[in-house]
């Protein structure tokens with residue numbers, strides 16, 4: 001049942017900040033996640049604050065000095081089809097194209113995709129989940145085939161976004177408007193692990209609104225790919241995936257960022273895998289070492305050990321294709 005809430009369509013960013021600072025206010029972008037959560041009573045809202053009148057946070061534009069600015073209200077379809085992204089940052093266009101279904105991509109926005117709530121069935125169902133004020137993570141000893149193998153304790157949800165790992169691999173920054181003014185931080189620092197605070201998935205405080213994502217210029221010689229493994233070919237969340245950005249100079253790897261999806265409560269960067277290929281030719285030996293390094297430290301639960309082989313396979317597949 002959808003509980004009553006007041007609705008505010010913000011005419012300015014400042015209005016959005018002020019209205020969303022109210023207790024129990026929630027921001028509405030495309031509504032593809034928020035409205036489902038409210039209807040299913042995953043949580044309630046006193047106020048729903050729509051950003052949809054804010055033209056200044058829509059669209060993709062060039063930044064002075066190179067790189068791109070993507071407004072938070074840009075749809076996933078716009079990102080998947082943008083020619084500049086397809087040419088220079090394919091990892092992001094591929095990630096956006098792999099998310100959800102065509103209808104959801106037409107409606108869902110980048111800001112909403114980055115801030116969507118967990119898809120864990122214990123969070124979405126009626127269970128005493130930590131994130132809903134409960135006192136345990138039922139996934140730990142329960143139906144945990146889709147849950148985290150890294151960074152899980154005490155909550156084993158996996159971050160559902162496909163665009164987030166791609167953007168972390170691109171070392172993107174996120175600008176956040178808020179009651180204290182705007183701040184810009186690396187997207188890699190935007191997500192909060194359960195060990196630090198299991199009530200929050202992001203660093204957003206009340207009244208804070210994601211306004212834009214900033215990409216630096218794509219380095220010459222860089223290649224990037226997002227590969228997602230899902231249970232069915234139609235719309236589905238990642239069981240495991242990887243966003244990889246590699247720069248090659250004189251046939252050796254001069255830069256690498258490897259970020260996993262579907263395996264942790266936040267996009268999971270594997271610096272060990274990056275180190276395994278840095279400074280080396282991208283050959284079979286280095287790729288095997290990188291794939292092994294990526295799964296070091298994984299702590300699978302009773303039913304999700306299969307993700308270890310998937311992580312290795314996805315990394316090997318992407319790097320081999322890049323080579």
Ligand SMILES: Cc1cc2nc3c(=O)[nH]c(=O)nc-3n(C[C@H](O)[C@H](O)[C@H](O)COP(=O)(O)OP(=O)(O)OC[C@H]3O[C@@H](n4cnc5c(N)ncnc54)[C@H](O)[C@@H]3O)c2cc1C
Nearest residue numbers: 027029030031032033034100108109111112113115162210
């Ligand atoms: C059936 C189904 C399948 C899906 N499959 C995938 C998938 O495979 N991969 C994937 O990545 N996603 C998937 N999704 C999620 C989908 O991509 C998201 O629902 C969508 O991107 C959210 O965007 P939105 O604009 O509709 O967000 P909304 O629903 O409007 O908002 C989502 C959340 O983000 C907050 N929020 C929105 N915008 C901002 C902002 N600018 N600043 C701060 N907070 C904000 C809202 O308050 C809310 O909590 C799926 C969703 C469904 C329903």
